[in-house]
Amino acid sequence: MSDVRKVFITKEVAEILEINPSYLLRLAKLMKFSSSEMREAGKRNYLFSEEAVEKLKRRNKK
Numbered sequence: 802m803s804d805v806r807k808v809f810i811t812k813e814v815a816e817i818l819e820i821n822p823s824y825l826l827r828l829a830k831l832m833k834f835s836s837s838e839m840r841e842a843g844k845r846n847y848l849f850s851e852e853a854v855e856k857l858k859r860r861n862k863k
Contacts (some may be wrong), residue, residue: 805852810842814849818861829853832860 815822826847829839838853
């Protein structure tokens with residue numbers, strides 16, 4: 802279960818992964834995260850769980 806204190810916004814995840822926020826959203830949508838891993842939080846802004854960030858890190862290393 803996710804801890805609400807460990808939620809990241811689109812900009813934070815993009816900075817962690819050192820990628821463009823637009824690319825991050827395209828990649829995340831391709832990975833088809835569940836609603837507990839990623840959810841909309843406004844126009845072009847999403848909330849990502851810590852688990853989703855870890856999955857994105859692994860995917861981005863390839």
